[in-house]
Amino acid sequence: MKIAMIGTGYVGLVSGVCFAEFGFQVTCVDKNPAIIERLQAGEVTIYEPGLDELLTRNARDGRLIFTTELASTVADADVIFIAVGTPSRRGDGEADLQYIYAAADEIAAAMKPGAVIVIKSTVVVGTNADVRAHIAKARPDVPFSMVSNPEFLREGSAVEDFLRPDRVVVGVHDERGSNAMKRVYRPLYLRETPMIVTTLENAEIIKYAANAFLAMKVTFINEVADLCEKTGGNVQDVARAIGMDNRIGSKFLHAGPGFGGSCFPKDTRAYAATGRKMNAPQTLIEQVVMVNEQRKRSMAERVIQAAAKSGAKTVAALGIAFKPNTDDIRESPSLDIIPALQKAGLTVRAHDPEARSAAEPALPGVVWCKSAYEAIEGAEITVLLTEWNAYRALDLKKVASLMKGNLLFDLRNVYGEQDIDGTGLEYHSIGRPRLGQSA
Ligand code: UDX
Numbered sequence: 001m002k003i004a005m006i007g008t009g010y011v012g013l014v015s016g017v018c019f020a021e022f023g024f025q026v027t028c029v030d031k032n033p034a035i036i037e038r039l040q041a042g043e044v045t046i047y048e049p050g051l052d053e054l055l056t057r058n059a060r061d062g063r064l065i066f067t068t069e070l071a072s073t074v075a076d077a078d079v080i081f082i083a084v085g086t087p088s089r090r091g092d093g094e095a096d097l098q099y100i101y102a103a104a105d106e107i108a109a110a111m112k113p114g115a116v117i118v119i120k121s122t123v124v125v126g127t128n129a130d131v132r133a134h135i136a137k138a139r140p141d142v143p144f145s146m147v148s149n150p151e152f153l154r155e156g157s158a159v160e161d162f163l164r165p166d167r168v169v170v171g172v173h174d175e176r177g178s179n180a181m182k183r184v185y186r187p188l189y190l191r192e193t194p195m196i197v198t199t200l201e202n203a204e205i206i207k208y209a210a211n212a213f214l215a216m217k218v219t220f221i222n223e224v225a226d227l228c229e230k231t232g233g234n235v236q237d238v239a240r241a242i243g244m245d246n247r248i249g250s251k252f253l254h255a256g257p258g259f260g261g262s263c264f265p266k267d268t269r270a271y272a273a274t275g276r277k278m279n280a281p282q283t284l285i286e287q288v289v290m291v292n293e294q295r296k297r298s299m300a301e302r303v304i305q306a307a308a309k310s311g312a313k314t315v316a317a318l319g320i321a322f323k324p325n326t327d328d329i330r331e332s333p334s335l336d337i338i339p340a341l342q343k344a345g346l347t348v349r350a351h352d353p354e355a356r357s358a359a360e361p362a363l364p365g366v367v368w369c370k371s372a373y374e375a376i377e378g379a380e381i382t383v384l385l386t387e388w389n390a391y392r393a394l395d396l397k398k399v400a401s402l403m404k405g406n407l408l409f410d411l412r413n414v415y416g417e418q419d420i421d422g423t424g425l426e427y428h429s430i431g432r433p434r435l436g437q438s439a
Contacts, residue, residue: 004077012083020058093269145177150207156325171203225255225431235431258295260322300340312380319386380405387412
């Protein structure tokens with residue numbers, strides 16, 4: 001069984017490496033020669049725990065190859081995964097499918113009879129059927145199968161999620177497609193991972209509905225946090241208690257500065273756009289998109305108001321990545337919050353353990369620091385934006401002594417009363433009572 005993986009972005013690279021780990025012969029293809037050269041040299045192009053080791057081992061053992069040659073790779077492949085980007089289209093928020101169709105055209109020209117073509121990228125409902133018709137029209141002479149196989153990988157634990165998923169979802173239209181998927185996921189199958197074999201359309205809807213639901217859950221708890229702040233409640237206590245109801249579940253109830261990343265913002269917009277287009281309005285998700293945008297602005301506003309009140313001029317920003325254990329800054333709340341602080345005349349000194357090189361071009365005017373403590377030095381306000389482990393165990397007495405002021409805005413609820421007591425810091429978190437000095 002030979003696998004071709006088209007696209008070596010986040011999803012393609014993790015999936016390609018993991019299929020090689022399952023023992024298959026995998027060739028990863030990308031148009032960008034610079035990325036392919038780095039991968040050929042054994043360099044991992046994204047930061048993802050565990051990926052480095054698997055890539056090195058499988059490349060060394062000859063199961064994993066990187067190339068820019070799509071046609072020859074596809075001509076030799078039994079299963080061809082499409083894992084190219086589907087960014088938000090400017091204006092209407094719909095997913096831009098141009099890279100999917102470009103890949104489909106190239107695959108159609110080169111595929112061998114009986115090829116199984118699998119779309120892994122997140123695509124709007126109807127795309128798999130449409131791509132199938134598109135390829136069939138281009139190559140009426142070559143039999144092939146179409147499969148929709150959405151991924152549910154979380155950045156920062158993508159390797160673990162691939163190797164130990166809650167479930168695998170495959171949408172198929174024929175037996176050959178479903179048999180091929182049973183073969184490529186056999187190692188998981190043996191471990192009794194549930195495999196949902198369904199229609200192409202269901203698989204597409206499942207992916208969007210799953211992400212939309214999770215984004216809605218985060219947005220819900222963020223609004224509960226707002227209510228807690230106004231009424232003297234504590235969102236962590238509330239989340240813990242409601243989460244114990246199995247119908248609700250304890251995960252994704254962590255209040256914060258709003259969701260970001262490469263999936264939730266783009267997928268909620270695309271899902272809402274599909275609802276509008278199909279005349280099945282997804283009103284809840286429309287609101288989720290709006291509330292989340294507003295939330296990022298209101299986070300910046302809190303800090304700006306505190307700065308105005310205290311006469312602060314300098315803010316230390318800890319964490320740029322949209323979440324820990326990734327160097328990904330796509331749609332990170334920090335990309336809205338930091339420019340808003342700068343616009344209000346504040347100087348921002350920033351640190352992130354992994355995301356600095358991605359963040360530097362996106363955040364002009366920021367003073368970049370080599371450590372959290374260096375960023376904090378001389379700042380009147382510190383804002384904790386991403387819950388990296390390195391920021392969970394800061395010496396808060398040292399933080400207070402390095403700062404010129406004493407305001408700590410913890411937008412991830414990392415610290416508690418015992419940590420703050422005796423430090424001299426005035427501590428503001430999300431949906432919990434203010435602590436410390438002037439509390
Ligand atoms: C998500 C989905 O989890 C994954 O299944 C899908 O395939 C891709 O999108 P990812 O974007 O890597 O994965 O991040 P995730 O851990 O889901 O977090 C998304 C955002 O929500 C982050 O900004 C995170 O900080 C935020 N979040 C998450 C919260 O604010 N609170 C929570 O309780 C959980």
